[in-house]
Amino acid sequence: MKKMIFLIIGIVVALFLAYGFYNASKLQNIEITKQVTIKADKQEVFDMVKYLENFPKWSPFLAQDPTQKYEVKGTDGTVGAQYHWEGNKGKDLGYQEIYQIDELQFIGMKCDIKKPFVAQPTFDYTFTENADGITVTQVFKLKSGLMDAFFMGLFGAKKEMEKTNQQGYKLNDSDRAFILCCFEIVRFNYTE
Numbered sequence: 001m002k003k004m005i006f007l008i009i010g011i012v013v014a015l016f017l018a019y020g021f022y023n024a025s026k027l028q029n030i031e032i033t034k035q036v037t038i039k040a041d042k043q044e045v046f047d048m049v050k051y052l053e054n055f056p057k058w059s060p061f062l063a064q065d066p067t068q069k070y071e072v073k074g075t076d077g078t079v080g081a082q083y084h085w086e087g088n089k090g091k092d093l094g095y096q097e098i099y100q101i102d103e104l105q106f107i108g109m110k111c112d113i114k115k116p117f118v119a120q121p122t123f124d125y126t127f128t129e130n131a132d133g134i135t136v137t138q139v140f141k142l143k144s145g146l147m148d149a150f151f152m153g154l155f156g157a158k159k160e161m162e163k164t165n166q167q168g169y170k171l172n173d174s175d176r177a178f179i180l181c182c183f184e185i186v187r188f189n190y191t192e
Helices: 002-027 042-050 052-058 060-064 146-154 157-165
Strands: 029-038 069-073 082-087 092-102 106-115 122-130 133-143
Touching (some): 042 106
Antiparallel strands (some): 082 092, 092 106, 106 122
16 A cells, blocks of 8 residues: 555656656746837937946836845946846845947847846847837847756746736836836745
8 A cells, every 4th residue: 555655656746847847848948028119219218228227217126126236337338337236135146237239229138147046148128110119129038957947937937027027117207108128037945
């Protein structure tokens, strides 16, 4: 009887792990693309992303953690400028750096997250003028190992990323919503 119980438990655990790693294989390369059209001047919209000092005006991360400490290093609005953060009582730590700027067209940023896990996602923003305003497209990319992907799947990280992407913030206290696409990875206690 004991052997049968252990066999059943073993099969259940094996199926759970097989299913988890199958789903994890789909989360090793996450790409989330979001778009929003804003009725505003193209330079104003571009500068809201380009100048890292503007992040507190629209970043959902500060709304989620109002005690977050941040600092801009380097010359703001130029390649190499960095937005450093420490939040969640020291449990979140990292920085985001501008790696490419094509004025009024494109801004590329890379992140170096140190806590609560290690990750190097990228954010690429494009700005397109059209009849309805300025369309901002953000492409978020994250590559991770199989174990990290397993835990991201287990804790619903992709859904949390997409949920945070939907948060909107006001642009310069005006009535126009400046909804930019950010991401959030669920905080979980996992270390390699």
